[in-house]
Amino acid sequence: MGESRKISLTVNGKRYENQEVEVRVTLADFIRHQLGLTGTHLGCEHGVCGACTILFDGLSARSCLMLAVQADGHELLTVEGIAPSPDELHPLQQAFHENHGLQCGFCTPGMLTTLLEFLRDNPDPTEQEVRIAISGNLCRCTGYQNIVISALDAAKRLQAVK
Amino acid sequence: MKPPPFSYHDPRTVSDAVKLLASLENAKLLAGGQSLMPMLNFRFVQPDHIIDLNRVEGLSYIRESGGMLEIGAMTRQRDLEFSDVVKARWPIMHEALLQVGHRQTRNRGTIGGSLCHLDPAAELVALATGYDATVTAVGPNGQREVPFAEFPVAYMTPSIELNEMVVGVRFPQWAPKHGYAFVEFARRHGDFAITSAAVLLEGDASGKITRASVTIGGMGTAPSRAREVEAAITGQVPAGNMFREACETCRKLEAISDVHAPAEYRQHLATVMSRRALEKAYARLTGTETAPARPH
Numbered sequence A: 001m002g003e004s005r006k007i008s009l010t011v012n013g014k015r016y017e018n019q020e021v022e023v024r025v026t027l028a029d030f031i032r033h034q035l036g037l038t039g040t041h042l043g044c045e046h047g048v049c050g051a052c053t054i055l056f057d058g059l060s061a062r063s064c065l066m067l068a069v070q071a072d073g074h075e076l077l078t079v080e081g082i083a084p085s086p087d088e089l090h091p092l093q094q095a096f097h098e099n100h101g102l103q104c105g106f107c108t109p110g111m112l113t114t115l116l117e118f119l120r121d122n123p124d125p126t127e128q129e130v131r132i133a134i135s136g137n138l139c140r141c142t143g144y145q146n147i148v149i150s151a152l153d154a155a156k157r158l159q160a161v162k
Numbered sequence B: 001m002k003p004p005p006f007s008y009h010d011p012r013t014v015s016d017a018v019k020l021l022a023s024l025e026n027a028k029l030l031a032g033g034q035s036l037m038p039m040l041n042f043r044f045v046q047p048d049h050i051i052d053l054n055r056v057e058g059l060s061y062i063r064e065s066g067g068m069l070e071i072g073a074m075t076r077q078r079d080l081e082f083s084d085v086v087k088a089r090w091p092i093m094h095e096a097l098l099q100v101g102h103r104q105t106r107n108r109g110t111i112g113g114s115l116c117h118l119d120p121a122a123e124l125v126a127l128a129t130g131y132d133a134t135v136t137a138v139g140p141n142g143q144r145e146v147p148f149a150e151f152p153v154a155y156m157t158p159s160i161e162l163n164e165m166v167v168g169v170r171f172p173q174w175a176p177k178h179g180y181a182f183v184e185f186a187r188r189h190g191d192f193a194i195t196s197a198a199v200l201l202e203g204d205a206s207g208k209i210t211r212a213s214v215t216i217g218g219m220g221t222a223p224s225r226a227r228e229v230e231a232a233i234t235g236q237v238p239a240g241n242m243f244r245e246a247c248e249t250c251r252k253l254e255a256i257s258d259v260h261a262p263a264e265y266r267q268h269l270a271t272v273m274s275r276r277a278l279e280k281a282y283a284r285l286t287g288t289e290t291a292p293a294r295p296h
Helices: A027-034 A091-098 A108-121 A127-133 A145-161 B014-023 B036-041 B077-081 B084-089 B091-097 B111-117 B123-131 B227-233 B242-252 B263-285
Strands: A004-011 A014-022 A053-056 A059-062 A075-077 B007-009 B027-030 B049-052 B062-065 B068-072 B134-139 B142-147 B152-154 B165-172 B179-185 B195-203 B209-217
Touching (some): A014 A027, A053 A108, A091 A108, A091 A145, A108 A145, B014 B049, B014 B134, B062 B084, B077 B091, B077 B111, B091 B123, B091 B179, B091 B195, B123 B165, B123 B179, B123 B195, B123 B209, B179 B263, B195 B263, B227 B263, B242 B263
Parallel strands (some): B007 B049
Antiparallel strands (some): A004 A014, A053 A059, A053 A075, B068 B165, B179 B195, B195 B209
């Protein structure tokens, strides 16, 4: 094993202290293999597919393009942290569920984290804006149509909650 | 698809980073990581040391000072995109940034990283060329300023020594009421452009163009100014096919052939992108823009 460091960080509200990690390990691999949060998916591992998108201090980022050591002292949100409780879906997840916004589900973690940030910044988007927002997330099943419908539906749901 | 082993350094100050650069062999600076990390994952680069700049203080700022936009090297593309100062006084930068990658990459990607990576199709590199920006680099012998015209020395190679690092960049300001447009052709939204055009125009009350900057990106080994186009339109009131004819000269610019497009196709795109950018910029200059701006 090569050089390693100890890092402390918060993931989905849970504090992880002094986690030993090899410095060359990507944040995505750390989240999946060391924290066991396998909801974050790895498609391309070079920043093209968007499946590994997480929120880093509230901003979407590709966890395959970061090193785990860079997360020391920071706060992460992964797909596991979106739902308010184990038996309740977030309105964005509910919208995906009801509008058939996923088929195989591989791209879904990245879609959800990307859209969570997008709908926070842009609560009433147009269809075109949604398409651009998810332009960095590849889906090979849906043809994107139901994802766009889900996102627009989620925007309505989130506004109704407010 | 995992980075090779390396030693990791995360200095807190520029001087510590420069000291590390001077003392370590085969070291790479890690800025936003949106290019270096894929290259590490692919093992296209195998550095012995990574010097991570993300914890260096004082390298992230956007300041308007003396008619210049001063940007710290580690300023995220996102911060520039959302900056009111940029939107108001350097609006072409806002327009160009919306075409730089995606939200997820702009949240991490930095201006210093983009400029030093120096992809010939990179939007920010084209803007630095069009504005004649000035790059500030720091090395063991202190600080020096590099005019952007002298910044690219070869394909993806900046004129920065191995023991130097870029700490900031300055963009001059054009007249408060200037025309601007950044137009690119890419296969997918967020891709690097196959060819792009960045245009800045100043004019007088009669509609005459008094100053022009026309930059073509994605063509040669680095973005280049279309000087013949600039000369042909400066001092003129556009009429008829003036822009179309002026832009034909872009066909003579050096172009590369690669997997994305042959040189002739890029040269053709350069004539089209530059004409569209000129038309859009001139309409903005004269307040006659009609079509709604394309959302990004």
